[in-house]
Amino acid sequence: QKEVEQNSGPLSVPEGAIASLNCTYSDRGSQSFFWYRQYSGKSPELIMSIYSNGDKEDGRFTAQLNKASQYVSLLIRDSQPSDSATYLCAVNYDFGNEKLTFGTGTRLTIIP
Amino acid sequence: DTAVSQTPKYLVTQMGNDKSIKCEQNLGHDTMYWYKQDSKKFLKIMFSYNNKELIINETVPNRFSPKSPDKAHLNLHINSLELGDSAVYFCASSGPGTSFYEQYFGPGTRLTVT
Numbered sequence: 001q002k003e004v005e006q007n008s009g010p011l012s013v014p015e016g017a018i019a020s021l022n023c024t025y026s027d028r029g030s031q032s033f034f035w036y037r038q039y040s041g042k043s044p045e046l047i048m049s050i051y052s053n054g055d056k057e058d059g060r061f062t063a064q065l066n067k068a069s070q071y072v073s074l075l076i077r078d079s080q081p082s083d084s085a086t087y088l089c090a091v092n093y094d095f096g097n098e099k100l101t102f103g104t105g106t107r108l109t110i111i112p
Numbered sequence: 113d114t115a116v117s118q119t120p121k122y123l124v125t126q127m128g129n130d131k132s133i134k135c136e137q138n139l140g141h142d143t144m145y146w147y148k149q150d151s152k153k154f155l156k157i158m159f160s161y162n163n164k165e166l167i168i169n170e171t172v173p174n175r176f177s178p179k180s181p182d183k184a185h186l187n188l189h190i191n192s193l194e195l196g197d198s199a200v201y202f203c204a205s206s207g208p209g210t211s212f213y214e215q216y217f218g219p220g221t222r223l224t225v226t
Contacts, residue, residue, distance in 0.1 A: 034215075038153075043202055046216065098143055098162075099157060104154050
């Protein structure tokens with residue numbers, strides 16, 4: 001079974017610090033990786049996508065992909081209380097049919 | 113506003129009833145999805161349609177039947193509702209103009225079966 005694993009948390013980070021969220025996946029053939037943010041009672045919101053090894057930066061967010069080790073991470077710099085949410089890692093395992101497999105999410109709390 | 117929209121936002125019903133949830137997207141996407149998020153917040157795909165054609169059908173009871181009248185709409189009909197169907201159901205879409213497989217979610221429909 002193709003899986004996506006995340007530490008469920010909660011992960012508590014002081015305001016202004018770097019929050020680091022990790023995700024591992026089981027299939028080496030995976031091509032596309034995504035991070036979604038979900039506030040309580042709201043829908044998942046796409047914040048980052050990454051397709052090749054290395055880092056991808058967008059504002060305060062950096063996604064890191066290491067296909068050899070089968071992990072993808074999300075760094076949030078200068079964490080703000082508004083970053084408190086559940087972060088879902090998603091992996092496309094079935095190239096061609098756009099199916100995403102989601103992890104169970106990491107709950108992040110930024111402490112003022 | 114360009115978006116994925118769903119109706120209703122909340123649905124409370126009794127066991128055994130039949131209900132429908134509607135989804136519409138005006139993003140010009142070709143592919144639409146239904147996801148179920150259970151009480152533990154696990155998000156799992158149920159169905160996917162591409163240009164009105166069913167392309168993903170996960171292991172879902174056949175009481176659930178999706179219908180796509182056109183590529184901008186995907187509805188979900190549920191027969192003989194059971195307590196275990198209580199969850200939040202999200203519609204999503206993806207397609208031309210976005211990077212591969214980036215999916216955008218609707219606001220969700222919270223279904224409560226009593």
